[in-house]
Amino acid sequence: DQQVKQNSPSLSVQEGRISILNCDYTNSMFDYFLWYKKYPAEGPTFLISISSIKDKNEDGRFTVFLNKSAKHLSLHIVPSQPGDSAVYFCAASSSGAGSYQLTFGKGTKLSVIP
Amino acid sequence: DTGVSQDPRHKITKRGQNVTFRCDPISEHNRLYWYRQTLGQGPEFLTYFQNEAQLEKSRLLSDRFSAERPKGSFSTLEIQRTEQGDSAMYLCASGLSGPGSPLHFGNGTRLTVT
Numbered sequence: 001d002q003q004v005k006q007n008s009p010s011l012s013v014q015e016g017r018i019s020i021l022n023c024d025y026t027n028s029m030f031d032y033f034l035w036y037k038k039y040p041a042e043g044p045t046f047l048i049s050i051s052s053i054k055d056k057n058e059d060g061r062f063t064v065f066l067n068k069s070a071k072h073l074s075l076h077i078v079p080s081q082p083g084d085s086a087v088y089f090c091a092a093s094s095s096g097a098g099s100y101q102l103t104f105g106k107g108t109k110l111s112v113i114p
Numbered sequence: 115d116t117g118v119s120q121d122p123r124h125k126i127t128k129r130g131q132n133v134t135f136r137c138d139p140i141s142e143h144n145r146l147y148w149y150r151q152t153l154g155q156g157p158e159f160l161t162y163f164q165n166e167a168q169l170e171k172s173r174l175l176s177d178r179f180s181a182e183r184p185k186g187s188f189s190t191l192e193i194q195r196t197e198q199g200d201s202a203m204y205l206c207a208s209g210l211s212g213p214g215s216p217l218h219f220g221n222g223t224r225l226t227v228t
Contacts, residue, residue, distance in 0.1 A: 004156075032214035043118070043205055043219030044157065051214055089156050095213030099170040101147065102217060104156030 003027045004092050006105035014113050019077040021108050023090030026071065030092035034102065035064060035075045038087045047088075048075070080112045116140070118220035120206050126226045127196055134192045135223045139208030146189050147217060148181055149205040150174065157205055157219075163189060164211070196227045 005024045013019045023033075031052040036044035050057040050064045050073070057064050063076045077084055087109045091102040119138040127133050139146045144165050149157035160179070161171045165186040175181075178196075183189040193200055203224050207217035 034214075034216055036219075041221070043207075043221045046216040046218065049214060049216060091156075093213065099159075099162050100145075100209075100211075100213055100215065101159045101162060101170070102157075103159070106154065106156050 001026075002105075003030075004090055004103050004105040006088075006090055006108050008108050009106070010109040010111070012111045012113060013080045015082055016079045019075075019080045019084065019110055019112070021075040021077075021088050021090075021110065023073045023075075023105055024071055025073075025092050027092070027094070027103075028071075029094040029096055030103075031095050032093045032100075033064070033066060033073050034091045034093075035062075036089040036091060036104075037084075038089060038107070044089055077110075080110075082112045082114050085110055085112045118206055118208055118218055120204075120220035120223050122223055123221065124224045124226075126228065129196060129198060129227055131196055132192065132194045133196060133225065134190055135204055135206075135225075137189045137191070137206030137220060138187070139189070139206070140218055141187075143208035143210055143218070144186070145209045145211060145217075146183055147207040147209070148189070148191050149207065149219075151203040151205055151222070152201075160191075193225075196225075198227045201225055201227045 034049040035047040087107040090105040147162040148160040163183040203222045209217040
């Protein structure tokens with residue numbers, strides 16, 4: 001039973017255009033959402049997060065949008081750069097769970113074409 | 115901030131042997147997590163420590179697995195009587211207390227059981 005779903009295994013985008021990565025969740029207890037980027041042979045690197053009291057959070061070229069009623073979030077990267085090519089993981093946690101463990105999706109591989 | 119360090123980076127072992135991995139977290143972080151990642155999947159939670167106390171274990175953590183964090187600093191993950199199904203990337207992460215606090219991952223130990 002996957003609680004965090006990333007339904008697109010891969011995405012290709014031209015350099016300079018917008019990349020939109022999507023994520024859906026099923027557990028209503030999740031109230032923190034994070035995006036991680038992973039390069040081959042490296043561990044995931046934290047990118048940006050959002051709490052459920054907000055619907056948008058922005059950090060430079062990265063913006064995360066949260067639609068609580070739809071249990072959906074998305075990561076926008078504008079403009080996309082070749083160095084953004086990586087696997088992106090959506091993760092969620094619940095402040096009600098003492099461990100604050102992250103539950104991850106399966107990832108979306110983003111390829112930015114020069 | 116030297117980041118989360120894991121050793122070894124790669125381990126090849128024969129089925130039935132025991133293996134031990136080490137993780138050195140970011141020194142200011144009181145929480146330490148172990149995750150496992152297999153091909154095409156996101157990281158899956160195994161266990162976590164707050165300081166030296168192991169507070170939660172996933173059902174993925176069979177009795178062949180044991181984790182310790184003896185002085186609340188580094189941690190070890192031991193797998194006894196390895197099986198081919200244990201082949202995976204084992205990721206360690208550390209973080210501060212509090213919901214939504216991002217986890218910082220090491221580069222992982224890739225285990226191959228032959």
